[in-house]
Amino acid sequence: MVHVSKIELRGFKSFGNAKVSLPLAQGLTAIVGPNGSGKSNIVEAFRFVLGDMSAKVMRAERFSDLLFNGGKDHRPAPFAEVSLHFNNDNNALPVDSKTVVVTRIVNRSGTCIYKINKKRASRQEIVDMLAPAVSSPGGYNFIMQGDIGRFIRMDTLDRRKIIDGLAGVAEYDEKKEKALAQLQQVETNLQTMSGVLNEIRKHMEELREARDHALRHRELDARLNQTRAMLLQIQRDTFERKLTETGERIRNRDEQMRELSEKLGQVDAEIQTHERKIREFNKFIEQSQSSGAIAIVGGLRERMGTLTELMGAAKREYESVCREATGVRGELEKISACRDPTTEFARLSTEFDKLRGEFDSLLQDLKDVKSPAKVGEILGKLRSVLNEIHRTVAGFDACIKQVLEVPEMEGKQGISPSKLRTRLATLEGQRLELGQRLKEYQRKISETKKSLESVTGRESEMLKSIQLAREERERLEGKARRVRGKAKRLGEELKALEVEVQGYRVEEGRLQVQLETAEKELRRFKVHAKPQPALAPAKLESEISALEAELKALGPINARAVRDFRTAERRFNAQNSQYSKLTSEKQTILNLIDRIDRKKGEIFMNTFSQISKNFSEIFSELSPEGTARLILENPERPLDGGLEIEAKPAGKRVRTGAMSGGEEALTALAFIFAIQRAKPTSLYVLDEIDAHLDPENRQRVAEMLRLSSKQTQIVLITLHDAMMAAADRLFGVSMDGSGVSRMLSVELSGYAA
Numbered sequence: 001m002v003h004v005s006k007i008e009l010r011g012f013k014s015f016g017n018a019k020v021s022l023p024l025a026q027g028l029t030a031i032v033g034p035n036g037s038g039k040s041n042i043v044e045a046f047r048f049v050l051g052d053m054s055a056k057v058m059r060a061e062r063f064s065d066l067l068f069n070g071g072k073d074h075r076p077a078p079f080a081e082v083s084l085h086f087n088n089d090n091n092a093l094p095v096d097s098k099t100v101v102v103t104r105i106v107n108r109s110g111t112c113i114y115k116i117n118k119k120r121a122s123r124q125e126i127v128d129m130l131a132p133a134v135s136s137p138g139g140y141n142f143i144m145q146g147d148i149g150r151f152i153r154m155d156t157l158d159r160r161k162i163i164d165g166l167a168g169v170a171e172y173d174e175k176k177e178k179a180l181a182q183l184q185q186v187e188t189n190l191q192t193m194s195g196v197l198n199e200i201r202k203h204m205e206e207l208r209e210a211r212d213h214a215l216r217h218r219e220l221d222a223r224l225n226q227t228r229a230m231l232l233q234i235q236r237d238t239f240e241r242k243l244t245e246t247g248e249r250i251r252n253r254d255e256q257m258r259e260l261s262e263k264l265g266q267v268d269a270e271i272q273t274h275e276r277k278i279r280e281f282n283k284f285i286e287q288s289q290s291s292g293a294i295a296i297v298g299g300l301r302e303r304m305g306t307l308t309e310l311m312g313a314a315k316r317e318y319e320s321v322c323r324e325a326t327g328v329r330g331e332l333e334k335i336s337a338c339r340d341p342t343t344e345f346a347r348l349s350t351e352f353d354k355l356r357g358e359f360d361s362l363l364q365d366l367k368d369v370k371s372p373a374k375v376g377e378i379l380g381k382l383r384s385v386l387n388e389i390h391r392t393v394a395g396f397d398a399c400i401k402q403v404l405e406v407p408e409m410e411g412k413q414g415i416s417p418s419k420l421r422t423r424l425a426t427l428e429g430q431r432l433e434l435g436q437r438l439k440e441y442q443r444k445i446s447e448t449k450k451s452l453e454s455v456t457g458r459e460s461e462m463l464k465s466i467q468l469a470r471e472e473r474e475r476l477e478g479k480a481r482r483v484r485g486k487a488k489r490l491g492e493e494l495k496a497l498e499v500e501v502q503g504y505r506v507e508e509g510r511l512q513v514q515l516e517t518a519e520k521e522l523r524r525f526k527v528h529a530k531p532q533p534a535l536a537p538a539k540l541e542s543e544i545s546a547l548e549a550e551l552k553a554l555g556p557i558n559a560r561a562v563r564d565f566r567t568a569e570r571r572f573n574a575q576n577s578q579y580s581k582l583t584s585e586k587q588t589i590l591n592l593i594d595r596i597d598r599k600k601g602e603i604f605m606n607t608f609s610q611i612s613k614n615f616s617e618i619f620s621e622l623s624p625e626g627t628a629r630l631i632l633e634n635p636e637r638p639l640d641g642g643l644e645i646e647a648k649p650a651g652k653r654v655r656t657g658a659m660s661g662g663e664e665a666l667t668a669l670a671f672i673f674a675i676q677r678a679k680p681t682s683l684y685v686l687d688e689i690d691a692h693l694d695p696e697n698r699q700r701v702a703e704m705l706r707l708s709s710k711q712t713q714i715v716l717i718t719l720h721d722a723m724m725a726a727a728d729r730l731f732g733v734s735m736d737g738s739g740v741s742r743m744l745s746v747e748l749s750g751y752a753a
């Protein structure tokens, strides 16, 4: 353990301007001397270097009070200087030197200078270097004169803080302080940021409606475009499909037309063939009719007709002449032979009936006969029967006349018969001549008939050919008609197809334009929606109009709102993430503080329990039959409460505030020794701690100091022998007549005696 090997003073308080040196060593050093000689000033010199920075602690109002103020023989010191020489043989101090000299100098203006081995150093450097070896939390190892009771009277919290210091809580306090400072910084930042966030949030709220509005508009617009594109795609696909279908139809119809044209060609050729044949038949018929047998037959028939007519006329004339002649003859007969008319009448009736029977039978025959020769024969017979009938009828006339005109006739009989006979002769002549003519006609008719018969065979063959030709022609004409009908139908069909194709071509053109328009529009949309087959165009159209209506209803939009909102949002997010970071940072700090607090509690309790135990033991040693203990005001959270001392010297129960000076000193010393045992520090400087102790107690304390000085360096100011007897060495302090303190070494042997 490090110890102070020497203390040097110059210009410090009563020690004058010359350098005063006090050699020190391990163990117990006692400093003795009369009142006012300057003993306590030595304690203050130690504290000047090692203790608090505050001048007050050194009983001086001002730093200048620390400087030797001179006297009648001495000038005041311009500065005060104290050096402590530390033995560093075992390198307890982190300096590469066997002796480490720590110096503090203060001038009248209160300016302080520190030095380590004569080199300027900062106060902090000295603290850092010495603190681990010579720590003195609460100054418990520096007991100023009359100050021992301080530990008893002090605030319980301050007392607890001594334990804090020993336990090294301060280290954590520093950390905690740093953490708290950080926490405060973080909280300040959080507060600032929260304000900023609120500002941005407010701004965002202001923008939100317009932004939502614009976003809705944008969404609807996008959907509208999408839907339009979908519809367009469907339309385009439909146009494309229809175009393909129309193309197919056109090709199909073209094929049909080609087939029809081919058929029509064939039919036309057929018609021509038929017509050619018909013309041939016509020519044949014409030629057949206008030449050869038919022409001859025509001439003969004409001649036959003429002859038949002439013969008819001649026959009628002949018959008229015959009838007149019969009449005339009858009259003549009546006149010449006036016979009984009744008998005549009866004969005539029989005659008439017979003739009529013959006539009927001949007529019957004529109907059945086919050959012209037979017809002629029957006709001849009929003619003679008719002549007979005429005669009979004339007989009837004569009979009737005879009955009616008998008287008259008898008068005129003389004139009439001659006239009648003349007439009869004329008639007879005419009859003969006519008969001749009839015969002539008959002959000519026969001749013509013969000629006709000779050419009739050839004519009928010819006619048959003509007939055949006509039939064939008719058949052909029928065929031609049918074929023409077919051709007409084909033509009509062709025409209809042409019209149809024309229609399709128009449709094709229209679809082409529609397709191109749809594609152009689609490119404009730049949207490639896959049309869902389930969506019917009608549905899309109604969706489009719904969207358009909604868009229209939305009205004008503030396009900037979206951007402004986004900017604000980005700012908000950035700030917010910063805020979150800070929050988590805060949490980290809080956690750290919590950990620090826990660790503090742990190390505090560690040290406290040792000291507490030691305290009870030492008190019992110092005050036989007495008990004492340390009580934490807040055992749950010791660091939130103070430290109470409870002492019962020799069976008494005394409150700390009501202790006698001796009891106070004894209890305080027990406390100090308890600390020394738990956390020994290398140096104790104690100024008259034994002032109030009775000899018995002083003796026990002296013994304890002696034991303690085996482990630690103790510098003790005392006026009592028991203490001096316990010391390893003694120094005396005296003051000369000029008010300057002097050091003198005292032989122990002398004192011991």
Ligand code: ATP
Residues within 6 Å of the ligand: 013, 014, 015, 033, 034, 035, 036, 037, 038, 039, 040, 041, 042, 065, 066, 067, 068, 069, 070, 145, 739
């Ligand atoms: P006691 O036994 O009564 O406690 P002491 O030996 O402890 O006495 P100190 O208190 O150390 O005495 O010394 C006090 C003396 O130091 C006083 O007489 C005082 O005049 C003197 N002194 C104090 N400050 C100065 C100073 N700045 N310059 C000169 N002398 C001083």
Ligand code: MG
Residues within 6 Å of the ligand: 036, 039, 040, 145
């Ligand atoms: Mg004193």
